[in-house]
Amino acid sequence: MAKPIAEMSIESVTLELPDVKTVRLRWPEGYDPGEFKTGQFITVSWPHKPKYRRAYSLSSCALDRGFFEVTVKRDGKMGTSVVDWAEAGDTMIVIPPTGRFLPVFDPPGKHLICVAGGSGVTPFRGFVREATARGLDTRITILYTVRTTRDIIFADEFRELEAKNPKFKFLVTCTRLAPEDPWAGRRGRITPEWVRSFVDHPADTVFYACGTNDMVEAVEHLVIHDLGLPKEQMKTEKWG
Amino acid sequence: MSSQVPNDLRYAKSHEWVRVNGDVATVGITDHAQHELTDVVFVELPNVGRKVRAGEACAVVESVKTASDIYSPVSGEIVGVNKAVADNPALVNSSPFGEGWFLQVRLANAAEVEGLLTPEAYRAQIGV
Numbered sequence: 001m002a003k004p005i006a007e008m009s010i011e012s013v014t015l016e017l018p019d020v021k022t023v024r025l026r027w028p029e030g031y032d033p034g035e036f037k038t039g040q041f042i043t044v045s046w047p048h049k050p051k052y053r054r055a056y057s058l059s060s061c062a063l064d065r066g067f068f069e070v071t072v073k074r075d076g077k078m079g080t081s082v083v084d085w086a087e088a089g090d091t092m093i094v095i096p097p098t099g100r101f102l103p104v105f106d107p108p109g110k111h112l113i114c115v116a117g118g119s120g121v122t123p124f125r126g127f128v129r130e131a132t133a134r135g136l137d138t139r140i141t142i143l144y145t146v147r148t149t150r151d152i153i154f155a156d157e158f159r160e161l162e163a164k165n166p167k168f169k170f171l172v173t174c175t176r177l178a179p180e181d182p183w184a185g186r187r188g189r190i191t192p193e194w195v196r197s198f199v200d201h202p203a204d205t206v207f208y209a210c211g212t213n214d215m216v217e218a219v220e221h222l223v224i225h226d227l228g229l230p231k232e233q234m235k236t237e238k239w240g
Numbered sequence: 241m242s243s244q245v246p247n248d249l250r251y252a253k254s255h256e257w258v259r260v261n262g263d264v265a266t267v268g269i270t271d272h273a274q275h276e277l278t279d280v281v282f283v284e285l286p287n288v289g290r291k292v293r294a295g296e297a298c299a300v301v302e303s304v305k306t307a308s309d310i311y312s313p314v315s316g317e318i319v320g321v322n323k324a325v326a327d328n329p330a331l332v333n334s335s336p337f338g339e340g341w342f343l344q345v346r347l348a349n350a351a352e353v354e355g356l357l358t359p360e361a362y363r364a365q366i367g368v
Contacts, residue, residue: 043304053281055304074308076300077282213276240277 006031007047010090011067011230016153018117019074021083022059023066033096035156038062038126040097042070046081047091054078057123057210058097059235060156060168061130068094071153073119091097101237103127103138104206108212111139113198115190115219116213118146118153121238125154132165141169141198145190145215147176149183202227242368243272246337250353251362252313257300257337260353265314267343267348269301269332272366276305280332285321289366292318292345299342302330314352320344 008025015021025044027033038061045053054076058159074083086092101123104110114124124142131138146152149172158170173186173194186194199205207229208220216238223234255273259266260325274280282302292298296320297309321343325331331340347353357365 037361051281053304076302077304079307235323 004031004033005093007091008094010086010088010092012088013086016071017031018149019083020071020153021086022069022071023082024060024090026067028175033068036062036097036121037102039102039123040099041101041123042068042097043095044070044082044103045093047093047140049081050093052078052081054082057099057101059122059125061133062138063130063133068097069108070121071122071125073102080085100209101208102176102236103130103140103208104181105131105134105136105138107205108137111141111198111200111205112208113205114140114142114208115195115211115215116142116209117142117190117215118145118151118239120209120211120215121153125157127208128158128161128165128168132161132168137167137170139167140165142171143173143190143195144170145211146172146174147178148174148180163176190218192218192226195219195222196227199227202229205229205233207234208236213238243270243275243366245270245272245339245359245363245366245368246360247359249321249337249359250313250356251359251365252311252356254311255315256310256313257307258313258353258356259348260347263347263350264319265345265353266341266345267310267345269314270338270366271308271336272368273335274333274340275307277301277332279305280329281303282307283327283329283332283342285323286334288318288321290318292316297336301329310342312343313356314345314347314349316345316348318343322337339358 011024013024041055041057043055054072059071072082205221209216216236245259253271255337256257280303283326298312342350
């Protein structure tokens with residue numbers, strides 16, 4: 001059965017960074033999105049400007065009922081319109097979740113290595129929220145590249161989830177920090193060696209990459225060519 | 241489905257194509273690029289008369305997935321833009337090498353075209 005397209009009211013808009021906001025879209029009365037999964041995306045548009053349309057990964061998870069959340073960066077006409085205009089009480093048109101960028105929680109015991117750049121981290125928030133809420137033994141390691149410490153989306157929330165969930169690690173590398181910046185974490189781009197250092201049991205590891213095409217292709221190359229793993233162990237979302 | 245790579249064009253690593261006719265190069269984005277972008281919803285084109293250098297961002301394409309700059313593969317003056325594609329961005333998806341072209345550049349240095357990727361080299365880049 002086709003999933004219903006619905007008008008949804010914006011319940012809240014949360015400023016994550018100066019150019020990134022999380023929009024919570026409240027399901028209307030009686031709305032049933034059907035079965036959907038963490039990691040999928042919804043497509044949103046403005047009722048008064050139907051050409052303003054964009055697919056965004058859910059940053060909420062499938063256990064969150066009654067609303068969808070997407071976290072939007074101010075880019076292009078659509079991203080700019082959402083970040084600049086969206087307010088609680090506004091209405092958006094929502095095409096229900098779809099997509100295959102899904103966390104492998106079953107069978108249990110997998111290690112999900114999630115490589116993200118910039119706003120590519122948003123679907124992984126959903127992965128970790130679900131794994132933590134369900135108390136799963138799935139290991140999740142997020143390797144996140146940003147320009148500076150001011151560009152880390154969900155920094156506080158990921159730290160809180162790390163404290164709650166011993167199977168989750170959140171590691172950030174900054175590419176454009178001033179040398180005198182006090183950041184004690186890693187600096188520089190994501191390298192194959194860094195990713196590889198987190199792989200204990202290749203057969204039980206599933207790789208995810210979400211970010212620019214260059215970053216995603218580099219991770220794909222590492223997994224498929226360097227580690228020699230089957231494509232089924234590599235899941236990607238490319239943009240830009 | 242494998243992407244089309246016509247043999248009569250030259251290509252940029254950033255997925256633009258170039259068709260040269262006399263001293264004017266027509267520029268668009270490849271079939272591979274439009275597949276990656278998915279449904280294109282906006283195209284923003286530069287003003288005619290603008291001078292561009294090879295590798296300079298000169299247009300923007302926005303799909304339901306992302307917004308991306310389009311880079312001029314060659315240097316010169318923009319002498320034409322495709323208003324039809326701005327009015328109907330879906331042409332980029334339906335006809336990337338035809339009605340979905342973006343702009344025309346009067347070449348400042350025709351030798352730059354020879355430095356672009358051949359169809360064989362571009363096929364190797366995108367793995368088809």
